[in-house]
Amino acid sequence: MRLKTWTATTALLLCALPGISQARDTALYLPFDKVVQQMLAEKKLDGSVKFYLAGVQPRGKVSVIQPGAVTNKKTNAFNKTDQGACEWALQSALLTLQDAARQANANAVTNIASYYKKNERKDASTYECHAGAVIAGVALKGDLARVD
Numbered sequence: 001m002r003l004k005t006w007t008a009t010t011a012l013l014l015c016a017l018p019g020i021s022q023a024r025d026t027a028l029y030l031p032f033d034k035v036v037q038q039m040l041a042e043k044k045l046d047g048s049v050k051f052y053l054a055g056v057q058p059r060g061k062v063s064v065i066q067p068g069a070v071t072n073k074k075t076n077a078f079n080k081t082d083q084g085a086c087e088w089a090l091q092s093a094l095l096t097l098q099d100a101a102r103q104a105n106a107n108a109v110t111n112i113a114s115y116y117k118k119n120e121r122k123d124a125s126t127y128e129c130h131a132g133a134v135i136a137g138v139a140l141k142g143d144l145a146r147v148d
Contacts, residue, residue, distance in 0.1 A: 024133050028086055029126040032112075035090045045094065049101040050108045050147065055124030058108060058147045065106045065144050070115060071096040072139040077131055085136035086129035093138050104144045112142035 032053055039045040052058050073092040077085035097109045114121040114128035116139045121128050129138045 049098045052110045054122035063146045074137040077136040082131035089138040106144040108147045109142040115139040115141035
């Protein structure tokens with residue numbers, strides 16, 4: 001009897017695997033500036049580094065110090081809305097870029113593009129996030145620069 005129960009349980013678990021292995025991967029395109037402004041208001045970003053999406057030209061002379069800085073951040077999306085999880089992942093990515101800019105003696109990250117799975121997507125107002133059932137991720141690529 002015990003063997004039958006064990007076999008039935010194993011069979012049920014194996015039937016569930018195809019559903020788990022075909023996880024959700026929803027692409028979302030969300031407003032970038034909303035998260036930056038929120039982080040500035042909450043003092044998560046100190047304002048010493050400015051962020052410019054590709055297609056947005058900063059005022060002043062731009063000197064690229066380090067081109068192609070990349071960050072790829074994931075967050076737990078369990079029990080969060082897709083947008084909430086994506087905003088959390090973007091916050092983490094922005095903090096990483098801010099730290100990289102400071103270390104490079106840069107005061108801006110310019111030409112920021114989404115870089116999910118190394119596919120570059122440039123947009124002047126949105127970032128790309130991919131949300132699944134348990135994980136959401138944001139990947140960004142930008143140039144660390146000095147804007148005078």
